[in-house]
Amino acid sequence: MPSPRYTREIPSRYRLEAGRCKGCGKVNYPARLICPSCRGEEIEKLNLSPQGTVITSTVIHVPPADFLMEAPYAMAVVETPEGARFMTQVVDCEPSTVLPGMEVSLEFRLIRKEGKSGILCYGHKAVPVA
Amino acid sequence: MAGIVGYGAYIPRKRIKADEIARQWGKNPETIKRGLLLQEKSVPGFDEDTITISVAAGRSAIARAGIDPQKIGALYIGSESHPYAVKPSGTVAAEALGIGPEVHIADFEFACKAGTEAMFVALGLVEAGRVDYAMGIGADTSQGAPDDALEFSASAGGAAFVFGRDGIVAEVVETYSYTSDTADFWRREGEFYPRHGGRFTGEPAYFKHVLAASRAILEKTGLKAEDFAYAVFHMPNGKFPLSAGKQLGFKKEQLETGWIVPTMGNTYSGSSPTGLAAILDVAKPDDLILITSFGSGAGSDSFVLKATKRLPEVQGLAPTVRSMLDGPRQYMTYGEYAKFREKIIVNE
Amino acid sequence: MREVAIIGAGMTRFGELWNQSLRQMFVEAAAEALNDAGADRIDSMYVGCMSGGQFTGQEHLGPLMADQFGMAGVASVHVESACASGGVALRQAFIEVASGMSDLVLAVGIEKMTDGADVTNVLATAADQELEVYYGVTFPGLYAMIARAHMQAYGTTEEDLAWVSVKNHRHGAKNEKAQFPSEFTVEQVMSSSMVAEPLRLLHCSPVSDGAAAVLLCPLDQAKDYTDKPVKIVGSSLATGSLALADREDPAFLDSVQKSGEGAYKMAGVGPRDIQVAEVHDCFSIAEICCIEALGFVERGKGGPAAREGFTAIGGCIPVNTSGGLKAKGHPVGATGVAQAIEIFRQLRGEAGARQVENARLGLAQNMGGSGASSVVHIFQGV
Numbered sequence: 001m002p003s004p005r006y007t008r009e010i011p012s013r014y015r016l017e018a019g020r021c022k023g024c025g026k027v028n029y030p031a032r033l034i035c036p037s038c039r040g041e042e043i044e045k046l047n048l049s050p051q052g053t054v055i056t057s058t059v060i061h062v063p064p065a066d067f068l069m070e071a072p073y074a075m076a077v078v079e080t081p082e083g084a085r086f087m088t089q090v091v092d093c094e095p096s097t098v099l100p101g102m103e104v105s106l107e108f109r110l111i112r113k114e115g116k117s118g119i120l121c122y123g124h125k126a127v128p129v130a
Numbered sequence: 131m132a133g134i135v136g137y138g139a140y141i142p143r144k145r146i147k148a149d150e151i152a153r154q155w156g157k158n159p160e161t162i163k164r165g166l167l168l169q170e171k172s173v174p175g176f177d178e179d180t181i182t183i184s185v186a187a188g189r190s191a192i193a194r195a196g197i198d199p200q201k202i203g204a205l206y207i208g209s210e211s212h213p214y215a216v217k218p219s220g221t222v223a224a225e226a227l228g229i230g231p232e233v234h235i236a237d238f239e240f241a242c243k244a245g246t247e248a249m250f251v252a253l254g255l256v257e258a259g260r261v262d263y264a265m266g267i268g269a270d271t272s273q274g275a276p277d278d279a280l281e282f283s284a285s286a287g288g289a290a291f292v293f294g295r296d297g298i299v300a301e302v303v304e305t306y307s308y309t310s311d312t313a314d315f316w317r318r319e320g321e322f323y324p325r326h327g328g329r330f331t332g333e334p335a336y337f338k339h340v341l342a343a344s345r346a347i348l349e350k351t352g353l354k355a356e357d358f359a360y361a362v363f364h365m366p367n368g369k370f371p372l373s374a375g376k377q378l379g380f381k382k383e384q385l386e387t388g389w390i391v392p393t394m395g396n397t398y399s400g401s402s403p404t405g406l407a408a409i410l411d412v413a414k415p416d417d418l419i420l421i422t423s424f425g426s427g428a429g430s431d432s433f434v435l436k437a438t439k440r441l442p443e444v445q446g447l448a449p450t451v452r453s454m455l456d457g458p459r460q461y462m463t464y465g466e467y468a469k470f471r472e473k474i475i476v477n478e
Numbered sequence: 479m480r481e482v483a484i485i486g487a488g489m490t491r492f493g494e495l496w497n498q499s500l501r502q503m504f505v506e507a508a509a510e511a512l513n514d515a516g517a518d519r520i521d522s523m524y525v526g527c528m529s530g531g532q533f534t535g536q537e538h539l540g541p542l543m544a545d546q547f548g549m550a551g552v553a554s555v556h557v558e559s560a561c562a563s564g565g566v567a568l569r570q571a572f573i574e575v576a577s578g579m580s581d582l583v584l585a586v587g588i589e590k591m592t593d594g595a596d597v598t599n600v601l602a603t604a605a606d607q608e609l610e611v612y613y614g615v616t617f618p619g620l621y622a623m624i625a626r627a628h629m630q631a632y633g634t635t636e637e638d639l640a641w642v643s644v645k646n647h648r649h650g651a652k653n654e655k656a657q658f659p660s661e662f663t664v665e666q667v668m669s670s671s672m673v674a675e676p677l678r679l680l681h682c683s684p685v686s687d688g689a690a691a692v693l694l695c696p697l698d699q700a701k702d703y704t705d706k707p708v709k710i711v712g713s714s715l716a717t718g719s720l721a722l723a724d725r726e727d728p729a730f731l732d733s734v735q736k737s738g739e740g741a742y743k744m745a746g747v748g749p750r751d752i753q754v755a756e757v758h759d760c761f762s763i764a765e766i767c768c769i770e771a772l773g774f775v776e777r778g779k780g781g782p783a784a785r786e787g788f789t790a791i792g793g794c795i796p797v798n799t800s801g802g803l804k805a806k807g808h809p810v811g812a813t814g815v816a817q818a819i820e821i822f823r824q825l826r827g828e829a830g831a832r833q834v835e836n837a838r839l840g841l842a843q844n845m846g847g848s849g850a851s852s853v854v855h856i857f858q859g860v
Binding site: 059060 | 723729
């Protein structure tokens with residue numbers, strides 16, 4: 001992950017900054033320049049609440065190289081109260097318990113390390129609500 | 131008059147029992163647990179480090195402070211396990227917490243004392259009037275070498291404190307720092323595990339500094355042990371803080387709330403700060419609290435705090451330490467623990 | 479717009495072709511196609527390949543392949559749409575002939591996946607880098623989530639998924655170019671190792687090398703080359719959102735429906751008219767979702783289709799008589815063209831043991847990523 005790209009992504013990764021279309025109200029995460037629903041160009045920024053519901057999920061058993069030690073891990077499409085959806089890991093639980101409908105909270109976590117000498121990449125992961 | 135206006139803590143949900151570590155090295159679990167007074171400790175996941183712990187604790191501290199994070203003018207994170215050797219932890223945490231860009235940030239290190247160090251400087255800046263609010267955080271994910279005593283205790287966790295003048299939940303009555311050059315525990319640049327001087331870490335290091343700082347602050351304030359509702363000391367294992375407390379005249383009831391090491395382990399820079407958070411979770415207005423940290427190398431920072439009327443109003447605004455120690459957690463085998471703590475050699 | 483026909487086809491075997499490089503496979507397939515048509519020249523060429531660059535370090539495939547084919551000078555360009563690259567190459571060739579710009583255009587799909595690249599990482603570049611791959615998802619992981627959503631919404635079972643693999647292997651066992659000559663039982667599929675829950679190893683198409691080529695010309699010139707040209711009567715390409723999280727219903731493939739509708743409209747036919755189809759079964763669940771989106775079954779009813787024999791040779795709508803991506807193999811960029819070749823052979827009565835009786839109208843659907851792109855062609859025996 002090149003530093004300039006990573007730095008640009010900080011508001012969305014660190015603060016869950018999303019965009020709401022002033023025309024149709026659709027919330028996209030991350031914010032886009034043009035609303036995918038109505039093609040409107042007036043987008044206002046908002047930070048998503050750190051919580052959501054699992055829409056669909058899986059458990060990755062055969063991971064990409066960077067995630068070798070973490071497998072098996074659960075991944076899910078999570079929908080926040082604002083109606084934004086995004087994909088992330090679901091952690092701190094038995095992976096096979098992550099199923100559609102599960103309520104989760106979003107926590108700041110280390111997403112990946114770029115090998116031994118690259119930068120550390122942070123973002124949000126989901127944790128089941130007790 | 132300045133003090134803590136918000137506080138928070140975070141302890142990872144993964145755990146390993148002392149029994150499991152003892153079994154790995156062929157040691158008698160009962161002997162270990164009796165000798166160190168440790169049951170289990172927290173283990174950070176691959177996705178947890180000093181920064182993520184600081185952010186979690188920081189979010190709770192800001193929630194309890196009830197302020198806009200933009201008002202925080204300084205952020206200091208003290209740790210022995212900053213994720214980068216060169217690049218600050220504080221900047222990542224600040225961006226995640228919504229602090230800055232108008233903010234002063236520095237990372238602190240002083241073995242296990244780095245947390246209270248960050249708190250000391252945050253407090254000082256507020257008292258000086260240079261900033262309205264400042265946050266000091268102690269957090270660590272330190273390593274214990276395999277088959278070493280420290281492997282039973284080295285754990286992960288941390289606490290964050292917002293200092294200010296408005297909305298104080300715990301006034302800072304007095305501070306005292308006692309420091310000398312004592313090489314009881316160290317790690318050279320590039321080494322993976324720290325080293326220590328065995329029994330030299332006890333009397334000439336831990337006890338010398340903890341007792342000196344605590345006695346001095348009692349004298350400075352004219353207070354006696356029985357005046358306090360709570361006391362918490364740095365907790366490298368279960369025994370040392372109880373012994374220090376006893377030597378200073380504190381009773382078990384005053385020590386037990388902050389004495390969370392048996393199930394949390396030693397979170398190094400997060401140790402006494404997290405103990406303090408556990409105390410603040412239950413303290414009542416006007417309760418006096420003593421916290422004395424210890425960092426190898428060596429030094430102790432002491433604070434005398436007094437809870438205010440506002441404290442009960444904020445206790446419930448974020449997770450308590452007890453809820454994290456007693457709440458949902460996952461126990462590891464030694465193999466899983468070794469994997470998470472990167473003690474297994476892998477093909478790069 | 480002129481009417482367009484396929485007049486010749488050629489392909490390598492699909493599999494782990496250790497002894498052949500990317501360019502060697504290209505030449506074998508392209509030469510066989512030209513020989514099949516009895517042609518000795520072309521006007522232009524489209525090379526479909528997902529990533530010569532990431533798999534073999536080679537870009538600029540258009541001129542490279544023209545040169546390797548002994549036809550340096552000819553217009554030739556690389557087209558990419560992840561796993562739909564082959565179908566897109568076919569579509570571009572079709573458009574160039576239909577428009578009148580060229581007469582003889584070759585569409586070739588190629589991929590060399592076994593030269594040591596990290597296949598998981600390369601395939602993941604077809605997913606959303608910022609939003610999906612960043613967090614550790616894999617291609618099977620995305621389809622696994624689609625599977626789970628489908629199972630949740632419609633009661634599709636793991637056995638339903640297994641039956642797709644079993645059926646396709648039964649078909650593929652009759653295809654001499656297929657990667658896997660053997661059949662599997664449902665029990666074998668259900669006990670294979672887990673890749674991403676609920677998808678197991680035998681629900682997933684393999685890693686393969688291969689090349690496939692078809693030669694196109696205007697229908698009114700086809701008789702110069704073959705007695706049995708196959709007309710392309712429908713061609714449509716549609717896109718969908720790249721990230722799974724951005725889709726309204728993760729269990730439905732919008733791009734497949736749109737490309738299907740576009741092709742049906744152009745051809746003036748409907749799903750009921752199709753007699754044989756090649757559909758993009760990169761994972762078993764993909765076939766289930768594609769036959770729904772193409773209108774072969776009602777939405778949500780794709781699960782039992784393979785189990786009930788609906789999509790087997792001899793059933794209502796034989797799907798993936800070639801063995802599909804699962805049994806034939808899936809050299810990513812080659813697949814779209816290989817699908818067209820299977821329909822070509824079916825409509826000429828040349829499919830041997832896999833022949834669908836009296837097949838006159840066939841469909842090939844080729845998809846990229848987790849459904850972000852889909853290209854459909856409809857063919858008619860002349």
